[in-house]
Amino acid sequence: MVHIKTDETVKLIADLVSIPSPSGNTNEVITFVEKFLAELQIKSVRNRKGGLIATLEGKNTSKHRMLTAHVDTLGAMVKEIKSNGRLKIDLIGGFKYNSIEGEYCQIETSSAKKFTGTILMHQTSVHVYKDAGKAERNQENIEIRIDEKVHNAEEVRALGIEVGDFVSFDPRVEVTTSGYIKSRHLDDKASVAILLQLMKQIKAENITLPYTTHFLISNNEEIGYGGNSNITPETVEYLAVDMGAMGDGQSTDEYTVSICVKDASGPYHYGLRKQLVQLAEENNIDYKLDIYPFYGSDASAAIRSGHDIVHGLIGPGIDSSHAFERTHQASIEHTAKLLYHYVQSDMVL
Structure with missing residues (x-):
């Protein structure tokens, strides 16, 4: 019976989500x-896009596998420095402005200075703006x-803040006694942690994999092209490890x-x-089959x-993907178990 150290994985998830990494600044x-x-x-090597590739050699070196998870997250950039000292933003990744209203954030300048702030509606105060609740949540x-004493654009620029500076969102990570992990950016740092723990387990148990297996930690998935390169000609199977989307009509x-x-x-490969x-049924792994209607992965990019x-x-x-996300330790464990058995299995082709 395989033993998955889920507590270690959860701790690693908390560490990863606490590191700001919007696409483009990872x-x-x-x-x-x-x-x-x-x-x-x-050993690992960086590709020119800034992603990371680790390789574990297997018995068969003529056929390869690749597993990928992405470490980049949603975020924003400074779009405009307003005359009142506030900042307009431009979104990085596919989400809506309402999902970040009221969120604490960090602005990182090109010289690596970091400033904190809060993302708000301009018309926030109900004591001033009669229609505060009706105003559209948009870039305008x-x-x-x-969180600095600034009154105009000049004073903001004097801090070193400029158009193009990256904005990251406070993850607000919390692990509950009931086994839930609540945080922004579980997409896809939960999966990154699972893959890292999988490699650790393979090393600890001195497992020789049946096929040479590459692990790509991609860094541009949220903008569509994280895992579409650095795939060896020998690669036969490519498995993206990314979040399962939940909502009305979903089985996940x-x-x-x-x-x-x-x-x-x-469709993904039927075989x-x-x-x-x-593999899930043979190893008592709980699973759901599902269709994600508005979704693309590193595998589909490849x-x-x-x-x-x-x-x-x-x-x-x-x-609640791309907003205030949550999962449970049980889902982490079942995903890890399926991957453990998958990397030791025979190939489809």
Whole structure:
């Protein structure tokens, strides 16, 4: 019976979500992952896009597998410095302004200075703005209130803040006694933690994998092209590990591993899907099959790039994706177990 150290994975998730890493500004979190792997004596290399690739050699070196999870998150950039000293923002990734209203944030300048602030509606005060609740949550009305004594654009620029500076959101991570993990950016740092713990377990148990297996920690998934390159010609199977989307009409929940059969890019490989289901059933792993209607993964990006691969997508079920996300330790554990058995299984082709 496989033993998954879920407590360690949850601690690692909390560490990862606490490192700001909006798409385009991921060096700090990639460095964290590099050091984690180095401590395991697993070599890794950065690609030119800034992602990280670790490789564990298997018995068969002519056929490869690739597993990927992305460490980049939603975020924003400074769009405009307003005359009143507030900041307009431009969003990074696919989410709505209402999901960040009232959120604490951090602005990082090009010289690495960091300033805190709060994302608010311009018309926030009900004592001043009669229709505060009716105003549209959009780029025109949402702004950042900086935690500095500034009254105009000149004073903001004197701090070193400029258009193009990255804005990250406070994750507000919390682990409850009932086993829930609540935080922004569980998409997809929960899966990154699972893959890192998987590599740690493979090393600790001295497992020789049947096929050489690459682990790509991608850093541009939220903007569509994180995992579409650096795929070796020998790679046959490509499995993205990303969040399972929950909502009306979905079967995914917070307590099982979600196996995606189709997303906005189309169906995933039927044979690989059936193999994942078989592995789950043979090893008492709780799973759900699901379709994510407005979703794309690193695996679908790889397919669109023209790679001749078998592609799949699994992950822990995440509630309220791209907002205040939540999952349960049970989902983390079942996802980890399925991956543990998958990397030791035979290939579909």
